[in-house]
Amino acid sequence: MPxxxxxxxxxxxxIAAETFGxxxxxxxxxxxxxxxxxxxxxxxxxxxxxxxxxxxxxxEGKPPVVFVTLVNPDVLDIIKSARALVFDMFNSFVxxxxxxxxxxxxxxxxxxxxxxxxxxxxxRIDAINFxxxxxxxxxxxxxxxxxxxxxxxxxCGKTPTSLYLAMQHGVRAANYxxxxxxxxxxxxxxxxxxxxxxxxxxxxxxxxxxxxxxERRPDSRYAALDNCRYEVSEAEKLMRREGIRWLSSTHKxxxxxxxTILQQxxxxxxxx
Amino acid sequence: MPxxxxxxxxxxxxIAAETFGxxxxxxxxxxxxxxxxxxxxxxxxxxxxxxxxxxxxxxEGKPPVVFVTLVNPDVLDIIKSARALVFDMFNSFVxxxxxxxxxxxxxxxxxxxxxxxxxxxxxRIDAINFxxxxxxxxxxxxxxxxxxxxxxxxxCGKTPTSLYLAMQHGVRAANYxxxxxxxxxxxxxxxxxxxxxxxxxxxxxxxxxxxxxxERRPDSRYAALDNCRYEVSEAEKLMRREGIRWLSSTHKxxxxxxxTILQQxxxxxxxx
Numbered sequence: 001m002p003x004x005x006x007x008x009x010x011x012x013x014x015i016a017a018e019t020f021g022x023x024x025x026x027x028x029x030x031x032x033x034x035x036x037x038x039x040x041x042x043x044x045x046x047x048x049x050x051x052x053x054x055x056x057x058x059x060e061g062k063p064p065v066v067f068v069t070l071v072n073p074d075v076l077d078i079i080k081s082a083r084a085l086v087f088d089m090f091n092s093f094v095x096x097x098x099x100x101x102x103x104x105x106x107x108x109x110x111x112x113x114x115x116x117x118x119x120x121x122x123x124r125i126d127a128i129n130f131x132x133x134x135x136x137x138x139x140x141x142x143x144x145x146x147x148x149x150x151x152x153x154x155x156c157g158k159t160p161t162s163l164y165l166a167m168q169h170g171v172r173a174a175n176y177x178x179x180x181x182x183x184x185x186x187x188x189x190x191x192x193x194x195x196x197x198x199x200x201x202x203x204x205x206x207x208x209x210x211x212x213x214x215e216r217r218p219d220s221r222y223a224a225l226d227n228c229r230y231e232v233s234e235a236e237k238l239m240r241r242e243g244i245r246w247l248s249s250t251h252k253x254x255x256x257x258x259x260t261i262l263q264q265x266x267x268x269x270x271x272x
Numbered sequence: 273m274p275x276x277x278x279x280x281x282x283x284x285x286x287i288a289a290e291t292f293g294x295x296x297x298x299x300x301x302x303x304x305x306x307x308x309x310x311x312x313x314x315x316x317x318x319x320x321x322x323x324x325x326x327x328x329x330x331x332e333g334k335p336p337v338v339f340v341t342l343v344n345p346d347v348l349d350i351i352k353s354a355r356a357l358v359f360d361m362f363n364s365f366v367x368x369x370x371x372x373x374x375x376x377x378x379x380x381x382x383x384x385x386x387x388x389x390x391x392x393x394x395x396r397i398d399a400i401n402f403x404x405x406x407x408x409x410x411x412x413x414x415x416x417x418x419x420x421x422x423x424x425x426x427x428c429g430k431t432p433t434s435l436y437l438a439m440q441h442g443v444r445a446a447n448y449x450x451x452x453x454x455x456x457x458x459x460x461x462x463x464x465x466x467x468x469x470x471x472x473x474x475x476x477x478x479x480x481x482x483x484x485x486x487e488r489r490p491d492s493r494y495a496a497l498d499n500c501r502y503e504v505s506e507a508e509k510l511m512r513r514e515g516i517r518w519l520s521s522t523h524k525x526x527x528x529x530x531x532t533i534l535q536q537x538x539x540x541x542x543x544x
Contacts, residue, residue, distance in 0.1 A: 027377035105299035
């Protein structure tokens with residue numbers, strides 16, 4: 001079904017509509033065209049959006065699917081008038097919650113409105129800066145301020161996981177490579193002494209590691225399968241010996257790795 | 273209403289449940305405790321989750337709110353048996369879509385299952401690596417491969433926006449600082465010659481810039497308000513002269529900045 005379009009219409013960035021809509025679409029073996037229509041916060045913009053939805057529906061001969069997160073009822077009414085299958089994601093849930101909470105919703109537009117001034121946002125930006133400064137063992141200053149320090153062999157997924165933890169969850173995540181020097185000494189790098197409780201290990205299947213390293217440095221000793229086998233085995237030995245919790249990144253996305261790490265380092269409630 | 277808990281229960285990472293649930297909760301003036309229960313993919317785990325939900329509801333004297341994205345109907349049934357207000361986010365939308373698409377959903381668990389092997393995921397990881405390598409003008413190699421190059425004065429938001437574009441949207445986003453040398457010459461840095469069509473500018477209110485810089489280097493010339501005024505005014509002059517599109521990051525989150533840039537650089541359909 002290639003000729004079917006899906007729209008994400010929002011008065012904000014549309015990220016909530018898109019994330020949730022995509023997780024629903026993943027339940028179907030289709031690859032529809034997707035169109036993001038963010039910042040639809042006025043009647044005029046809504047009218048133009050409907051025109052666009054209708055045109056595409058006509059061209060495709062099938063009504064598009066429209067995932068909507070809109071707070072303003074006038075804007076919502078216009079979008080609902082499109083010749084399309086419109087899923088009103090907010091109101092399906094907001095009204096029952098008004099009953100449960102015993103209060104009216106405040107019809108605030110956009111998840112991220114004024115986000116740029118909130119302490120939570122500030123914390124996320126700080127965490128991104130921290131994680132960048134402490135990527136790949138670049139700086140050992142203030143490592144004590146890290147909430148978690150990822151360790152593992154080069155190219156096992158430490159960097160993108162650290163950045164994701166910072167960006168999505170506001171976690172100050174440093175990362176530190178384990179290198180052949182450490183294996184020869186069979187000891188953690190000195191900079192990590194006294195920080196063992198903050199360490200979390202990543203490991204990876206040697207053949208996958210060899211693939212990833214080969215993309216960057218083909219035909220190198222660094223990428224050779226036997227070297228990858230050696231490094232991974234030594235790194236696991238070291239982590240086991242030092243009592244470091246670890247997981248394998250081989251079959252996991254950074255979202256899955258980050259969620260698992262969060263369960264370990266913040267096992268209790270999330271405070272926003 | 274501090275003593276009310278909200279749970280996000282999922283068979284995957286729970287990111288879809290959490291993103292969407294939070295955007296709905298933002299409609300209410302409450303700050304509930306939030307608990308993430310990811311990877312609930314078996315009857316046993318579901319039973320334990322229900323026990324936890326019920327315990328907390330009893331302690332608080334109010335039924336918790338539970339946002340659920342669960343595919344397995346047995347697991348879902350158990351969660352629905354909790355003494356809580358359960359919002360089944362999938363089935364509210366999946367069933368009507370089955371009708372519309374004329375096909376059954378495949379009951380695949382977790383948005384990110386097997387994501388680690390998809391070309392889209394590979395592209396995102398590549399984009400993160402690219403954006404890191406090309407952060408702050410660090411490397412000018414392969415700048416031609418950038419989908420967008422953010423320019424602007426130091427600390428106006430280029431780095432987190434580039435990383436967000438890469439991580440969330442798989443955009444190869446480089447960033448390049450505009451510095452006093454460029455203002456004296458009133459020309460773009462030489463490395464950007466021929467790449468003007470890829471440039472996107474960020475600017476910022478001078479007083480906000482001074483605040484941000486003061487956090488890093490208090491009482492410095494770099495952070496002084498008059499210097500920030502000078503740099504911002506010169507950078508805007510340069511961008512205007514060179515015909516570079518730009519926006520102000522002052523009141524915007526990185527999500528909002530990224531969404532606006534995406535509309536410019538990928539005005540058409542999203543292809544996943």
